[in-house]
Amino acid sequence: MAEYHLQGPLTDEDVVKLKIGxxxxxxxxxxxxxxxxxxxxxxxxxxxxxxxxxxxILIHNGPIVIKENGKWKLVSFMPTSSIRFEKWGAKxxxxxxxxxxxxxxxxxxxxxxxxxxxxxxxxxxxxxSPNLWxxxxxxxxxxxxxxxxxxxxxxxxxxxxxxxxxxxIDCEGNNYFxxxxxxxxxxxxxxxxxxxxxxxxxxxxxx
Amino acid sequence: xxKTEVYEQALFETIKRGATGIxxxxxxxxxxxxxxxxxxxxxxxxxxxxxxxxxxxxxxxxLCVDTGWPIFYFxxxxxxxxxxxxxxxxxxxxxxxxxxxxxxxxxxxxKHPLTGYDPGNxxxxxxxxxxxxxxxxxxxxxSYAAKGGGSECxxxxxxxxxxxxxxxxxIEKFVIxxxxxxARAGAVCPPSVLGIGIGGTANVAANLAKEAACLRTVxxxxxxxxxxxxxxDLYEAINSLGIGILGAGGDTSVLAVNVEYAYTHIAGIAxxxxxxxxxxxxxxxxxDASGAVTKMTSPNWFGDR
Numbered sequence: 001m002a003e004y005h006l007q008g009p010l011t012d013e014d015v016v017k018l019k020i021g022x023x024x025x026x027x028x029x030x031x032x033x034x035x036x037x038x039x040x041x042x043x044x045x046x047x048x049x050x051x052x053x054x055x056x057i058l059i060h061n062g063p064i065v066i067k068e069n070g071k072w073k074l075v076s077f078m079p080t081s082s083i084r085f086e087k088w089g090a091k092x093x094x095x096x097x098x099x100x101x102x103x104x105x106x107x108x109x110x111x112x113x114x115x116x117x118x119x120x121x122x123x124x125x126x127x128x129s130p131n132l133w134x135x136x137x138x139x140x141x142x143x144x145x146x147x148x149x150x151x152x153x154x155x156x157x158x159x160x161x162x163x164x165x166x167x168x169i170d171c172e173g174n175n176y177f178x179x180x181x182x183x184x185x186x187x188x189x190x191x192x193x194x195x196x197x198x199x200x201x202x203x204x205x206x207x
Numbered sequence: 208x209x210k211t212e213v214y215e216q217a218l219f220e221t222i223k224r225g226a227t228g229i230x231x232x233x234x235x236x237x238x239x240x241x242x243x244x245x246x247x248x249x250x251x252x253x254x255x256x257x258x259x260x261x262x263x264x265x266x267x268x269x270l271c272v273d274t275g276w277p278i279f280y281f282x283x284x285x286x287x288x289x290x291x292x293x294x295x296x297x298x299x300x301x302x303x304x305x306x307x308x309x310x311x312x313x314x315x316x317x318k319h320p321l322t323g324y325d326p327g328n329x330x331x332x333x334x335x336x337x338x339x340x341x342x343x344x345x346x347x348x349x350s351y352a353a354k355g356g357g358s359e360c361x362x363x364x365x366x367x368x369x370x371x372x373x374x375x376x377x378i379e380k381f382v383i384x385x386x387x388x389x390a391r392a393g394a395v396c397p398p399s400v401l402g403i404g405i406g407g408t409a410n411v412a413a414n415l416a417k418e419a420a421c422l423r424t425v426x427x428x429x430x431x432x433x434x435x436x437x438x439x440d441l442y443e444a445i446n447s448l449g450i451g452i453l454g455a456g457g458d459t460s461v462l463a464v465n466v467e468y469a470y471t472h473i474a475g476i477a478x479x480x481x482x483x484x485x486x487x488x489x490x491x492x493x494x495d496a497s498g499a500v501t502k503m504t505s506p507n508w509f510g511d512r
Contacts, residue, residue, distance in 0.1 A: 080272075080356075081361060124453065124455065127253070127259070128396065129258065166455055168455075187449055192444075203373055204370035
């Protein structure tokens with residue numbers, strides 16, 4: 001498994017070399033998004049008020065940002081479960097020309113298919129460690145603050161070598177967690193057997 | 208009589224401590240997990256998480272960006288007297304949550320379920336949530352638990368009525384199947400503190416599971432050997448699966464498995480699970496009738512465990 005230190009905005013070349021299981025650290029401009037933003041744009045027919053051409057990394061997160069001495073200060077930051085916006089995943093990748101989504105729980109088949117077509121990857125955190133990251137994140141700006149609120153607004157961050165993240169969907173449509181599922185299932189059957197629950201066990205159907 | 212200003216300040220301090228400080232039992236469980244972890248990346252992940260949690264104590268910032276559902280548990284002495292009574296206790300808890308949110312110890316996470324309206328202070332219909340237990344004496348013990356969105360929304364909280372015909376095997380299979388599904392790709396933020404409620408009506412089982420996940424001392428055992436065996440068997444079984452920190456592979460998938468039970472109906476066994484995320488936020492405080500305030504290292508909700 002390789003380790004990469006990537007600088008945004010990302011190019012196709014940057015992301016096609018990434019394979020599932022690789023480790024990445026990220027620098028450069030990104031924006032935060034929660035599903036409220038996608039609902040606002042794609043379902044409620046609003047226009048994204050910024051250009052993602054030079055900001056093609058989406059971080060799925062609702063950060064805690066406070067104002068201190070007239071300046072925004074990041075208090076906490078942790079990527080969260082991307083599967084929540086699977087409904088708009090493919091659309092986000094294609095219409096916003098994303099090259100990377102940073103989030104938890106990986107994403108579904110539709111998004112992975114679009115990622116393969118458009119050359120985009122999904123990466124997941126290896127730890128819950130906001131304090132190791134917040135000093136390396138600069139809050140640049142915020143959009144849709146009044147419309148979506150402080151947590152679900154689109155924050156512009158500048159990252160300095162944030163990581164590690166594991167590549168869980170690559171540009172070939174492979175999913176790290178799908179591959180892990182098979183191994184976990186095998187171990188689960190062995191663990192159940194150890195507890196005296198063999199494969200023929202069926203729940204009595206009460207409903 | 209315990210003065211309002213005393214319990215309100217104690218509530219605020221409990222929320223702040225729960226949101227920003229790792230509990231000693233959770234820290235010990237992390238140290239044990241780091242020692243035994245054989246996957247290099249998982250070990251680094253556990254170390255980074257523990258380091259970040261320890262930094263939160265000094266920085267006085269949240270352990271995780273999601274500061275969860277605000278939930279209070281009050282273990283109240285039968286002769287405990289509070290200025291303004293229990294209505295004022297709940298009002299004080301609401302004021303303390305709002306103050307903690309304003310100061311950035313909590314994220315404004317609670318919103319209207321249909322309109323999405325965000326009051327900005329984590330206060331709304333039936334939130335915060337309050338649970339009471341009555342005991343002898345004149346003191347009050349107050350626990351604050353912050354149940355995270357990941358651990359609650361992605362299948363960590365489940366329920367099934369298991370037939371008596373299926374018994375312990377049915378219960379254990381239900382728990383293992385549920386946990387594997389909910390921990391996939393790190394959805395419930397493993398390694399989890401897994402709470403299991405057995406018996407009662409469905410809501411009783413679910414409440415017991417939540418309390419077992421949020422209020423039991425990590426590393427404690429159920430005093431009844433029958434339930435202690437289920438805890439131990441499931442702890443070993445789940446940690447053999449290789450799910451690991453954030454589901455990316457590793458030796459520790461659960462920090463603890465805690466079982467609590469209630470008698471049930473002859474018709475079936477309600478069984479519920481509740482996972483608490485790895486940061487397992489909580490804090491507890493005791494106030495004696497004299498007004499003396501003591502920080503507790505563990506909730507003491509289940510007495511000896």
